Amino acid sequence: MAEPMGFYTDTTVCIGCKACEVACKEWNQLPATNGGRNTLSGDSYDNTRRLDGIHWRHVKFVEQFDAERRQGRWLMMSDVCKHCVRAGCLEVCPTGAIIRTEFDTVVIQSDVCNGCRDCIGACPFGVIDINPVSGTAQKCTLCYDRMRAGMTPACAQACPTASINFGTIRDLKQKAQARVEQLHGRGERGAYLYGADEKMLGGLNSFYLLVDKPEVYGLPPDPKLPSRNLTPGSLWSALGAVVIGVVGLVSLRGRRDEHV
């Protein structure tokens, strides 16, 4: 297997240009929303709204201003599939369409997926949705086709501020750690890495440098695997079956003789 590859996104240098979104759509030939007749969301500069089957990159705009809009800041973040080392979508997929590649990334094979949509609800980050053109679940592939050819994914290639960094996970972690220390040294004490260590789903192969709580960026504070509920859920069901069985047995057997 090749060395694990991924993204490190430094949100402090994102300028919200959306070049990543455009590059992603161009390379992956994703259709426009509503045939190009998109409407404005009214939510800052964000008219993409969310990640889904035809938006594999989504630049989020968080406006943190006081009531008079005199003081405050912008937080911008280019969101994407996290390519979790322990991936919820891959766990539940009943067709085997979702696979782990030789680059330790998570890819949905569109020719295998039958659109059952279990992965959509299983993803802890709300990344996946149906692409209406294919009728299958789709998301970022970390440009698997480009990586196979030794190229950088389209979004990272297009990013003008190096907010999106692509490389081996080992190099990216070193780079990100150095950046956190640099920011701490300059007084931005809130800077930290989200998903860089193994505590979060075995590690996110697309991790982030953030300066506020995850929730502020629309990220879950404590993402979990769907399989956590499998054993307890099954055991409660089995207990229910035993109780119903016993009650049924008693109801049918334990009656006095009745004349029909």
Added chain:
Amino acid sequence: MSSTFFTEPPHWRWLIVLYFFIGGLAGGCYFLAALIDLVGRRTDRPFARLGYLIAFPAVVVCGILLIADLGRPERFWHMLLQSQTWRPMLKSYSPMSVGAWGLLIFSGFAFLAFLGALGDNDRRPRYALLRPPSLLGILLTALGGLAAFFLASYTGVLLAVTNRPIWSDTTLLGAVFLVSSASTSIALLVLLGSRRVLAVGSLRALARFDTIVLVLELIALVALVVSLGSVARAWLNAWGALLVLGVVGLGIVVPLVLHSRARTPLSAAARAAAVLVLFGGFLLRVVIVLSSEAI
């Protein structure tokens, strides 16, 4: 806030709600029929026949609903066979994968029992081998009963094994669906059985069974809400009202009152109770599925 609120809904709507309801009836009716066949009295057997006659057509409808709900219905078989290698596709840790096989296996048992039930008439009895008291019949019925339990409850486990709010914030949905499938299936048998005036003694036993199951369902629902903890606040809206008034009030409490007042299981009150239990069971699936979809 629970991390489950940062996820997206899988667009499981009316087809899935209907599948959960009809699948519960298919599993429940088969299980009841199996129980009657295995431990009931000879006079109860018309009810077992009725259960089998419902279970197989119901599970066929389930298959059609599930295939129709897929984004690519023509690829439904990818759940059972790997499309590239034609090897069996089974993931023991994916409830949908296990569920697809469970549905298929249950369909087999339901089909055999359906044949047995069709052949069970006085004029030209056939396929008697497929039902107790034959040894093969006992074996088929017992194994089919297990598959029926699986079908009635795995859908709740499937919802729990996601990251969606409500569904994955509790581990009790499988048990709740199972108890509800028992109560709705008994209600359906009572309703159809009382129309044909089958054995009154059997009806009485079933009505008593239903009363206990409804009490169990009430306990299970309370436990469900408690297990949700702070996430239960997501039901402080019309969905919660529907749960309390529709599922618990109309679907459980009123039928329990009617049961206690019904003098005979053939009375209008008993039939009204059965209709309400079925309605409440359907509403339960509506609330569970659509209230999370709406978040």
